[in-house]
Amino acid sequence: MSIHDTRSAELEATWRDPPGLRGVLSAVNHKTIGRRFIVTAFSFFVAAGILAGLMRLQLMHPGNTVLGPDRYAQIFTMHGTTMMFLFAVPVMQAVAVYVVPLMIGARSIAFPRLNAYAFWIYLFGGVMLYGAFLLNVGPDAGWFAYVPLSGPAYSPGKRVDFWAQMITFTELSGLLEAVIQITTIFKLRAPGMTLNRLPLYVWSVLVTNFMILFAMPAVMLSSTALIMDRLVGTHFYNPAEGGDVLLWQHLFWFFGHPEVYFIFVPALGFMSTIIATFSRRQIFGYTAMVVALIATAFLAFGLWVHHMFATNLPELGKSFFTAVSMMIAIPSAVQIFCWLATLKTGRLVMEVPLHFVLAFFFILVVGGLTGVMLAAVPLDLQVHDTYFVVAHFHYVLIGGAVFPLVGAFYYWFPKVTGRMLSGVLGRWHFWLFFAGFNLTFFPMHVLGLLGMPRRVYTYPADPGWGALNLLSTVGDWITGVSFLLFALNVWRALARGMPAGANPWGAPTLEWATSSPPHAANFPRVPLVRGVAPLWLAEPYAGHVRGLADTQREVLATTVLDAAPDHRMIMPTPTIWPFLSAVATTMLFIGSIFTPWAVVWGTVPVAVALVAWFWPTRAETAEHLALEKRP
Amino acid sequence: MSDPKFEPGAEPALPIPDGDGGTDLDVAVLPSFGFGHRSLMWWGTWGMIAIEGTVFALTIATYFYLRGQGTQWPIAEPPPDLLWGTLNVLVFLASAVPNQAAKRAAERYDLAGARRATLGCAALGMVLLILRVFEFRHLNCRWDTDAYGSVVWTLLGFHTAHLLTDWLDTAVLGVMLCTGPIEGKRYVDVSENAMYWYFVLASWLPIYGVIYWVPRLPPVLSP
Numbered sequence: 001m002s003i004h005d006t007r008s009a010e011l012e013a014t015w016r017d018p019p020g021l022r023g024v025l026s027a028v029n030h031k032t033i034g035r036r037f038i039v040t041a042f043s044f045f046v047a048a049g050i051l052a053g054l055m056r057l058q059l060m061h062p063g064n065t066v067l068g069p070d071r072y073a074q075i076f077t078m079h080g081t082t083m084m085f086l087f088a089v090p091v092m093q094a095v096a097v098y099v100v101p102l103m104i105g106a107r108s109i110a111f112p113r114l115n116a117y118a119f120w121i122y123l124f125g126g127v128m129l130y131g132a133f134l135l136n137v138g139p140d141a142g143w144f145a146y147v148p149l150s151g152p153a154y155s156p157g158k159r160v161d162f163w164a165q166m167i168t169f170t171e172l173s174g175l176l177e178a179v180i181q182i183t184t185i186f187k188l189r190a191p192g193m194t195l196n197r198l199p200l201y202v203w204s205v206l207v208t209n210f211m212i213l214f215a216m217p218a219v220m221l222s223s224t225a226l227i228m229d230r231l232v233g234t235h236f237y238n239p240a241e242g243g244d245v246l247l248w249q250h251l252f253w254f255f256g257h258p259e260v261y262f263i264f265v266p267a268l269g270f271m272s273t274i275i276a277t278f279s280r281r282q283i284f285g286y287t288a289m290v291v292a293l294i295a296t297a298f299l300a301f302g303l304w305v306h307h308m309f310a311t312n313l314p315e316l317g318k319s320f321f322t323a324v325s326m327m328i329a330i331p332s333a334v335q336i337f338c339w340l341a342t343l344k345t346g347r348l349v350m351e352v353p354l355h356f357v358l359a360f361f362f363i364l365v366v367g368g369l370t371g372v373m374l375a376a377v378p379l380d381l382q383v384h385d386t387y388f389v390v391a392h393f394h395y396v397l398i399g400g401a402v403f404p405l406v407g408a409f410y411y412w413f414p415k416v417t418g419r420m421l422s423g424v425l426g427r428w429h430f431w432l433f434f435a436g437f438n439l440t441f442f443p444m445h446v447l448g449l450l451g452m453p454r455r456v457y458t459y460p461a462d463p464g465w466g467a468l469n470l471l472s473t474v475g476d477w478i479t480g481v482s483f484l485l486f487a488l489n490v491w492r493a494l495a496r497g498m499p500a501g502a503n504p505w506g507a508p509t510l511e512w513a514t515s516s517p518p519h520a521a522n523f524p525r526v527p528l529v530r531g532v533a534p535l536w537l538a539e540p541y542a543g544h545v546r547g548l549a550d551t552q553r554e555v556l557a558t559t560v561l562d563a564a565p566d567h568r569m570i571m572p573t574p575t576i577w578p579f580l581s582a583v584a585t586t587m588l589f590i591g592s593i594f595t596p597w598a599v600v601w602g603t604v605p606v607a608v609a610l611v612a613w614f615w616p617t618r619a620e621t622a623e624h625l626a627l628e629k630r631p
Numbered sequence: 632m633s634d635p636k637f638e639p640g641a642e643p644a645l646p647i648p649d650g651d652g653g654t655d656l657d658v659a660v661l662p663s664f665g666f667g668h669r670s671l672m673w674w675g676t677w678g679m680i681a682i683e684g685t686v687f688a689l690t691i692a693t694y695f696y697l698r699g700q701g702t703q704w705p706i707a708e709p710p711p712d713l714l715w716g717t718l719n720v721l722v723f724l725a726s727a728v729p730n731q732a733a734k735r736a737a738e739r740y741d742l743a744g745a746r747r748a749t750l751g752c753a754a755l756g757m758v759l760l761i762l763r764v765f766e767f768r769h770l771n772c773r774w775d776t777d778a779y780g781s782v783v784w785t786l787l788g789f790h791t792a793h794l795l796t797d798w799l800d801t802a803v804l805g806v807m808l809c810t811g812p813i814e815g816k817r818y819v820d821v822s823e824n825a826m827y828w829y830f831v832l833a834s835w836l837p838i839y840g841v842i843y844w845v846p847r848l849p850p851v852l853s854p
């Protein structure tokens with residue numbers, strides 16, 4: 001055993017999460033939390049997919065009776081809510097929890113215990129919502145819960161309260177993740193990874209998290225006001241007492257439009273990563289790509305009003321926002337042309353991840369075109385609330401985010417598990433998904449133009465919508481089969497997939513420099529970075545970091561712009577307190593649905609748990625003091 | 632691509648030839664914590680400030696939005712009494728003194744000083760919380776009478792939540808400074824906690840202006 005191997009084994013023991021039940025509840029390693037986060041998010045995707053299947057079953061024929069109106073309302077609300085709040089946004093942050101520290105050459109994520117807490121909060125929020133749904137108190141006012149429908153007068157009972165509290169859970173988790181990930185990217189990069197050597201995926205995560213920081217508070221505020229209107233008799237949305245219903249829409253879409261970009265921007269990062277690797281060259285126009293990402297984020301905030309064209313805003317204002325809606329096409333076009341240039345000049349390797357990425361181009365052209373159509377006020381008024389809109393946003397969300405995400409899943413699966421997925425099954429999955437998806441959603445454009453409204457549990461036979469709806473349902477079945485193949489592929493790979501090795505795709509970024517699955521400390525020796533695509537350099541690194549403790553979770557903090565070494569710091573060890581704090585927080589949130597006093601007594605256990613979490617032990621402190629050096 | 636330049640924070644880290652070609656960088660000589668934007672805590676704290684500042688800004692925007700909906704503001708009630716809120720402004724401003732003292736003491740590793748100043752902050756925080764109770768009682772409205780009452784209570788409520796959390800933080804930190812265990816990064820905690828306290832203080836000034844003075848604007852400026 002060489003000296004490196006002994007040290008590496010010692011490091012592994014230092015950074016590993018404890019075994020057994022205690023390990024389950026007290027893990028803090030970002031890879032453990034990231035894996036759980038990803039699995040949880042995909043489970044919600046499956047749940048929402050099953051709900052979608054039920055809707056398609058109901059809509060298969062005119063006058064169908066599989067689902068009644070009340071059940072249907074709960075199901076479309078649960079589907080939309082799950083997809084947006086429990087799947088699409090969290091899954092993007094979840095992938096980042098796993099991948100970003102590896103990609104920037106860090107041994108840990110920043111604030112690992114908070115990271116664990118954010119995961120538990122997310123999990124408990126989702127489980128609460130599904131518990132309520134199974135008890136027939138699932139929300140039923142649509143995924144954006146417009147007042148007055150969602151207000152106390154039209155939605156008595158607890159259904160909308162569960163929806164509003166689910167928002168509190170998921171946004172708390174999302175906001176904490178934003179802080180964690182921004183800090184990680186700014187402060188924990190390997191020495192030499194200056195900001196202009198930051199991989200484009202990490203840029204996309206950074207930009208997304210900044211958007212989250214400023215947009216998510218709006219939905220927390222709007223849902224808090226909603227739940228207070230419902231539970232303690234405030235009047236934010238009650239016009240009879242000086243409130244206003246449009247206030248909801250303003251606050252909700254101040255968040256809701258950027259939200260589409262929380263999903264879309266990380267997907268752009270997947271695109272850049274996968275395209276570079278399988279074109280065997282760096283992305284054309286790195287600086288233009290970064291500028292485009294940042295511009296997209298700024299424009300996204302200007303877009304919120306376009307969801308409200310059907311309301312009576314001043315006409316001039318509407319024209320301004322039409323212009324902004326159209327302008328967002330510019331940074332998107334810049335990125336698309338950079339990718340096309342990369343693909344054109346690269347040596348393409350047609351592996352499965354690249355298939356999913358190429359599908360993006362096709363689907364986004366369709367989704368983007370219908371989006372530009374919707375950005376025009378007259379047309380939006382025409383098809384507003386029809387299936388045209390349902391078709392449009394599924395093209396954008398699935399084409400723009402789910403396809404790249406699944407591509408990213410195929411791409412990083414070998415890193416996470418150490419096993420290869422089967423390319424044959426992967427190609428079957430891809431083609432069936434692509435065909436099924438188009439068959440499901442393309443007919444919906446036509447249905448919308450024919451006048452079929454969205455959010456109806458059934459429809460009569462005479463407008464002649466039956467055939468297209470049947471086609472759409474068959475498309476959904478094909479999609480379903482494709483994902484069964486996906487599940488089979490994953491199961492097979494875990495059971496007896498080919499070992500992946502460190503870098504099966506010949507990719508350029510740092511996560512591929514370590515073993516698959518990665519060492520508990522990520523990098524037994526932290527590299528000194530010398531380029532944006534280190535593994536494609538003849539000499540990948542300028543050298544390595546030495547002098548970090550092997551027996552402590554010690555990491556190196558670097559400066560924000562230049563990633564110059566700044567100081568060492570010791571990351572916290574596993575503990576059960578984040579889990580217990582999340583349990584206490586959950587009691588507070590759920591309790592407050594039933595009595596406002598829960599906000600008072602519920603804070604006591606939360607405070608106790610948080611103090612216990614942060615209180616240092618003497619043993620720990622002694623170990624830290626041994627390595628301490630004052631600045 | 633050129634070789635990376637290393638400009639370590641405090642002292643130069645030593646380049647050492649690496650067995651396999653490159654040059655190793657020995658970081659054992661680097662400090663084990665840093666103040667201000669060098670520390671991760673600073674970034675975490677600013678992240679929270681960005682989030683909470685956005686919440687305050689949006690709540691104030693909501694206040695003005697609702698104010699623009701009618702012709703009367705407050706809708707049916709007298710404006711809040713000035714006394715308690717104004718007193719709170721004064722105490723808040725006074726709290727900057729021990730707060731700054733705590734930050735300074737921490738950055739000089741002066742344990743006794745940091746302990747005194749932090750406990751002083753906690754004591755003033757207690758005063759602020761007690762005054763807050765009187766503020767609520769003299770708002771002259773209830774949260775459930777009309778939208779004006781709802782938004783005023785919410786605004787004051789949000790700010791109180793921050794006051795309460797940071798008071799708890801400060802108190803716990805104060806106790807920890809008395810009982811130990813102490814290590815270097817505790818001083819960073821004290822310094823960051825002081826920064827967060829400034830945020831709670833600074834956010835009170837606009838919120839105070841909105842709650843207490845906007846209802847008193849002369850009729851020409853009414854909605």
Ligand code: HEM
Binds near residue numbers: 052053084456457476
């Ligand atoms: C193949 C999978 C999917 C199918 C078959 C499907 C099907 C549907 C259908 C039929 C509706 C319309 C409900 C109605 O208006 O009556 C709907 C609504 C919706 N879907 Fe999907 N969907 C799928 C995937 C997704 C994904 C991946 C997302 C997001 C990432 C998503 C987000 C939404 C949203 C936000 C709504 C609106 C819910 C509401 O009206 O409140 N869907 N979906």
